[in-house]
Amino acid sequence: MEKIKVLLVEDEPTLAMIIKDTLDGNEFDITLAANGEEGLSRYAEINPDTPVSEVQFPLKETEELSFITSAPATSTQDPNERVIFQRLEEQTNVHIDWTCFVSDQFSDKKNLALAQFGNLPDGLFNAGMSDYDLLRYAKQGIIIPLENLIDKYMPNLQAVFEKYPEYRTMCTAPDGHIYSFPWIEQLGAGKEAIQAIGDIPYINKKWLDYLGLEIPTTTDELEQVLIQFRDHAEELEKEFSIEGDVIPMSFIINNGDQDPAILINGFGEGYGDTGDHFAVTDEGKVIYTTVQEGYKEGIEWLHKLVTEDLVDPEAFTQEWSTYVAKGKNHRYGLCFTWDIANIDNNTDYVMLPALTGPDGMRNITRQNNSETSGFDRGRCVLTSSCRNTALAAAWIDQMYAPLQSPQNNWGTYGEEDSFNIFELSTNKDGGEMLKHMDLGEQSPVEVREAQSVNGPLAVLNEYYDVYVTQPEDAKWRLDNMHETYVQDMNSKYVYPNVFMSIDDTNKVSQYDTDIKKYAEQKKADWILNGGIEEEWDSYLEKMEKYGLSDYLSIKQKYFDQYQESLSAEK
Numbered sequence: 001m002e003k004i005k006v007l008l009v010e011d012e013p014t015l016a017m018i019i020k021d022t023l024d025g026n027e028f029d030i031t032l033a034a035n036g037e038e039g040l041s042r043y044a045e046i047n048p049d050t051p052v053s054e055v056q057f058p059l060k061e062t063e064e065l066s067f068i069t070s071a072p073a074t075s076t077q078d079p080n081e082r083v084i085f086q087r088l089e090e091q092t093n094v095h096i097d098w099t100c101f102v103s104d105q106f107s108d109k110k111n112l113a114l115a116q117f118g119n120l121p122d123g124l125f126n127a128g129m130s131d132y133d134l135l136r137y138a139k140q141g142i143i144i145p146l147e148n149l150i151d152k153y154m155p156n157l158q159a160v161f162e163k164y165p166e167y168r169t170m171c172t173a174p175d176g177h178i179y180s181f182p183w184i185e186q187l188g189a190g191k192e193a194i195q196a197i198g199d200i201p202y203i204n205k206k207w208l209d210y211l212g213l214e215i216p217t218t219t220d221e222l223e224q225v226l227i228q229f230r231d232h233a234e235e236l237e238k239e240f241s242i243e244g245d246v247i248p249m250s251f252i253i254n255n256g257d258q259d260p261a262i263l264i265n266g267f268g269e270g271y272g273d274t275g276d277h278f279a280v281t282d283e284g285k286v287i288y289t290t291v292q293e294g295y296k297e298g299i300e301w302l303h304k305l306v307t308e309d310l311v312d313p314e315a316f317t318q319e320w321s322t323y324v325a326k327g328k329n330h331r332y333g334l335c336f337t338w339d340i341a342n343i344d345n346n347t348d349y350v351m352l353p354a355l356t357g358p359d360g361m362r363n364i365t366r367q368n369n370s371e372t373s374g375f376d377r378g379r380c381v382l383t384s385s386c387r388n389t390a391l392a393a394a395w396i397d398q399m400y401a402p403l404q405s406p407q408n409n410w411g412t413y414g415e416e417d418s419f420n421i422f423e424l425s426t427n428k429d430g431g432e433m434l435k436h437m438d439l440g441e442q443s444p445v446e447v448r449e450a451q452s453v454n455g456p457l458a459v460l461n462e463y464y465d466v467y468v469t470q471p472e473d474a475k476w477r478l479d480n481m482h483e484t485y486v487q488d489m490n491s492k493y494v495y496p497n498v499f500m501s502i503d504d505t506n507k508v509s510q511y512d513t514d515i516k517k518y519a520e521q522k523k524a525d526w527i528l529n530g531g532i533e534e535e536w537d538s539y540l541e542k543m544e545k546y547g548l549s550d551y552l553s554i555k556q557k558y559f560d561q562y563q564e565s566l567s568a569e570k
Contacts, residue, residue, distance in 0.1 A: 008020060008030055008031065008032050008033065009033045009034075009056060010032070010033075010034075010056065011034055013034075016032055016034075019155050020032060028152075055153055055390050055391050055393075055394035055395075057091060057092040057093065057094075057394070057395075057398070058090075058091060058092055058093040059092065059093040059094065060093075061093070062093050062094070062095055063093070063094050063095070063388070063391055064094070064095045064096070064097055065094060065095075065096055065097070065122045065123070065386075065388070065391065065392055065395060066096070066097040066098075066099070066121040066122045066123075067096055067097075067098055067099070067121055067122060067123050067124065067125045068098075068099045068100075068101070068110065068113055068121050068123075068124045068125065068127075069098060069099075069100050069101075069124070069125040069126045069453075069455070070100065070101050070102065070103045070106040070126045070128070071100055071101075071102065071103060072102075072103050072449045073102045073103065073104065074446070074449060074450075075449050075450050077100045077102065078098070078100065079096070079098045079100055079453065080096070080098060082451065082453055083412050083414065083415050083451070084407055084408060084412050084451070084452075084453050085453060087412075088395075088398060088404075091398070092395060092398060094391065094395050097121075099113070099121060106126070106128055107128060110124065110127075110128060114137060114142055114383075117142065119385075120142065120383040120384065120385035121383060121385065122382060122383060122385065122386040122387075122388075122392055123380065123381055123382040123383055123386060123392060123396075124380065124381050124383075125380055125453075125455045125456075126379065126380075126454050126455055127180065127378055127379055127380050127381045128378065129180055129377075129378025129379075129381060130378060131377065131378070131499060131500060131505050132502070132505045132506065132509050133378060134173065134179045134180055134377070134378050134381070135173060135179075135501075135502040135505055136502070137179075137381070138173070138177070138179050139502065141384050142383055142384060143179055143180075143381045143382065143383055143384070144179075144382050144383065144384055144386070144389070145177040145178065145179060146177075146178045146179060146180070146181065146381075146382065146393070147172075147177060147178040149382075149389055149390070149392075149393035150178065150393070152390070152393075153390050153393040153394045153397065154393055154394070154396070154397035154400070155397065156397045156398070156399075156400035156401050156402075156458075157181065157397055157400045157458070159400075160184065160400060160458045160460070163460070164460075166372060166566075167182060167184060167372070167375070169565060170182075170372065170375065170377060170496075170497050170498075170499060171377055171499075172499065173499055174499060174500070174501045174502075179381060180377055180378045180379065180380060180381050181379060181380040181381070181396055181399075181456035182375060182376060182377055182379055182456060182458075183374070183375070183376040183379035183454070183455070183456055183457055183458075184373070184374065184375055184457065184458040184459065184460070185373060185374030185375075185409060185457075185458075185459045186373040186374070186459060186460050186461045187373065187374070187459075187461075187470070187474050187478065188373070188461070188478055189373065189461060190371060191366065191486050191489045192478070192481075192482060192486065193370050193371070193373050194373075194374075194474060194477060194478055194481070195367055195369070195370040195373055195374050196366045196367060196370045196481065196485075196489065197262070197364065197366065197367060197481060197485060198256060198257040198275065198338055198367050199256065199257045199258065199259050199260070199261060199262050199275075199336050199337075199338075200257070200262070200336065200337065200338065200340075200351055200352075200481075201260070201262055201263065201334060201335075201336050201351070201352040202334070202335055202336070202337065202340040202343075202349040202350065202351060202352065203215065203216075203225075203333065203334045203349060203350060203351075203352045204229075204332060204333045204334070204348055204349055205348060205349060205350045206240070206348040207229060207236055207240075207333055208225070210236070210239060210240075211228055211229075211232055211236075213225055213228060215350065215352070215353070216352070216355070217353060217355065217356060218266070218355055218356045218357070219263070219266055219267075219301060219355050219356070219357055219358065220358070221355075222263070222334075222352070222355060223304075223305065223308075223310070225333075226248040226249055226305065226308075226310040226333060226334065227248075227308065227310065229246060229248040229310075229333035229334075230246070230248050230308075230309060230310055233245065233246035240330060242329065242330050242331055243329045243330075243331075244326065244329050244331050245331065246331060246333065247312045247326065247331045247332055247333065248310045248311070248333045248334065249305065249310055249311050249312065249315075249332075249333060249334040249335070250311070250312035250314075250315050250323065250326065250327075250331075250332050250334075250335050251311075251312070251315045251335065251336045252315065252318055252319075252320070252323055253315055253316050253520075253523070253524045253527065254520040254523065254524060255320075256275055257336065257337055257338040258320075258323065258335075258336050258337055259273075259275070259336060260302065260336055261273035261274070262336070262364070263298070263302065263355060264294070264295065264297075264298025264299065264301065264302065265298075265354060265355070265357075265361075265362075265363050265364060265365055266298075266354070266355045266356050266357025266358075266361045266362055266363070267294040267295070267297040267298040267301065267357045267358070267359075267361065268292060268293045268294015268295070268296075268297050268298070268357075268359075268361070269292055269293070269294045269361075270294060270357075270361045270362075270363035270365070270490070271287065271289050271292055271294060271295070271363075271365055271491075272289065272294070272295070272298065272363070272365050273289045273290060273295060273298075273365075273523075274289055274365055274367060274368060275367060275368070276368055276495075276516075277289045277290050277516060277519060278368055278495050278555060279365055279368075279491070279495070280491070280492075280493035280494065280495055280559065281493075282491065282492040282493070284493065284559070284560070284563065285556070286495065286552055286555045286556045286559050287552070288515075288519075288543075288548060288551075288552060289365075290519040290522075290523065290543075291540055291543055291548070294361075296532055296533070296536055297357075297358075298357075299523065299526050299527055299532050300526075300530075300532055300533065302527045303526060303527050303528070303529075303530045303532070306527060306528060307530075311527075312326075316524055316527075316528050323335075323343070324342065324343055327343035327344045328343075328344065330344060330348070332344065334352065339444060339445075339473055339477065341439075341443065341444055341473060342443055342444065342445050345441075346473075346476060350480075351480050351481070351484045351485070353484050353485070353488070354484075354485060354488040362488055363488060363489075363490045363491070364485050364488045364489045364490070365491055366489055366491060366494045367494065368494050368495035368496075369494065369495065369496065369497040370494055371494050371496060372496070372497060375497055377497065377499065379454075379455060379456045379457075380396060380399075380455055380456040396456055399455055399456045399457050400456065400457060400458050402460075402463055402466075402467040402468075403432060403434065403467050403468075404457070405457035405458050405459050405463075406422075406434050406459055406463070406467065406468040407421075407422070407434065407452075408452060408453050408454060408455055408457045409452060409454070409457055409459055410422075410436075410448050410451075410452055410471060411447065411448050411450070411451030411452050412451050413434065415451065418450055418451070419437075419442060419447050419450070420437055420451075421436065421437060421447060421448065421451055421452075422434040422435060422436060422437060422468075423435050423437055427465060427466055427467075428465075431466070431467075432467075433465070433466065433467055433468060433469070434467065434468040434469070435468075435469050436468075436469045436470070436471050436472055438472065439472065439473070444471070444473050495555070495559060496559065496562045498558040498559070498561070498562050500554070500558055504554050504557075504558075507550070507551075507554060508551065508554060508555075510547075511546070511547050511548075511550075511551040514546040514547070515543060515546045515547065515548055515551060518542065518543070518546060519543070522535070522539060
């Protein structure tokens with residue numbers, strides 16, 4: 001097979017060799033040039049297919065690319081006003097023509113934009129692509145395969161794939177193509193990964209201490225503590241100047257990290273419930289959590305708490321803003337979230353440990369996909385309208401640079417008119433390192449939303465204290481998770497992030513629509529109104545009619561394939 005000729009113009013010898021080693025192989029014939037003059041001379045000699053000098057930054061002449069992205073409603077809707085993108089334009093001489101949509105409208109707006117086949121942007125930066133989206137738009141010719149561009153023009157992403165080949169595997173569709181650039185955030189690994197638990201229950205330690213109560217360790221003890229919060233409400237309101245009524249326990253039902261499902265892990269088999277309602281037994285069998293006996297028992301217990309006036313009546317209808325507003329008024333005895341600082345503060349609250357159930361079961365079911373840390377397959381795509389794919393790939397590769405990725409993920413430094421996430425410091429070897437600033441009383445979510453740009457990136461565990469410090473809130477969370485939960489993470493497996501065929505993706509999408517929707521409707525209804533025992537058999541029958549057995553067989557097939565691929569890598 002005839003090799004592709006590549007001319008690499010780079011004045012830094014070490015970097016030149018790294019790039020050459022990345023590209024060199026059976027497919028490429030690499031010629032090095034130390035500067036532009038030598039590059040021009042060598043260009044005439046070898047006639048390369050695509051001169052890499054054309055995408056060496058900064059470009060000699062300004063080039064333009066067009067991207068669609070999204071941003072929270074609370075932040076600027078002009079990405080070029082963000083310091084991160086301003087610096088990237090200076091560093092690359094690439095101007096981005098952005099079309100930005102408000103985050104909560106992005107899904108619909110994105111689909112409408114991609115329907116304009118003759119007027120597509122070069123790519124979607126915060127693409128928000130599901131697996132179904134990736135396969136559907138690829139089949140329609142709207143988005144393009146990327147693996148050759150990755151291999152040829154993206155040394156930063158290549159380095160990540162070489163270090164962690166499982167990420168390349170997870171990005172690869174069943175047809176062998178890669179259709180998207182991923183978002184990767186490593187904070188810990190395995191059971192120690194920060195993503196292992198999302199719906200953490202935080203209990204008000206200040207109230208416990210005032211009432212002379214210990215942190216509960218069983219479901220019965222928690223119930224009694226919540227009763228004490230209820231019965232001493234007036235006393236607590238007066239002592240701590242609480243605005244509004246004391247709320248023993250609040251949550252947002254079926255809302256990811258704000259759901260109370262973690263409380264029922266101590267019932268029955270100990271699987272409780274997960275965000276997608278799947279779990280894997282230690283024998284490698286994929287199960288649906290909401291049809292297990294332990295789930296039924298746990299839901300009955302949660303309903304009991306409702307009947308005892310221990311649960312916020314708005315927990316079944318409230319939005320995030322309402323949930324946070326009550327938290328900021330210090331009204332919660334127990335609430336659920338990723339980071340309590342976004343609801344109240346991490347001084348007054350502690351993580352509630354795994355609760356032992358009535359039959360002695362004690363377990364924490366980890367979140368699915370958490371084994372490979374934070375990972376989003378469909379974060380960025382290029383469309384078939386992109387004419388300068390080499391430039392687009394090379395520009396996106398800048399997002400994967402070790403100093404750039406943390407900024408895209410969390411925020412930046414050097415902003416004059418707003419709070420900065422980082423200061424530019426140095427590591428122990430004197431290299432540049434981003435040092436997290438003390439957030440003080442600032443909400444991590446709000447500060448990061450004002451500066452971060454998200455999109456494709458990779459923050460790896462080995463970057464910490466070399467290129468970036470760990471966020472203080474993340475370190476606090478990891479340390480406390482390690483102390484509170486790791487010893488009770490008994491399950492061997494989590495369901496992995498698999499890439500299904502378009503036929504199976506279509507089936508799963510329909511099953512999610514029917515099965516998940518029905519399960520979550522009944523979950524909310526049963527916790528609020530009771531009746532799970534009387535309706536259980538008919539509920540199981542209806543779940544089967546919706547196709548639960550077939551759903552589980554599809555999920556099992558891909559779980560088994562993933563385990564086989566791990567064995568092959570070893």
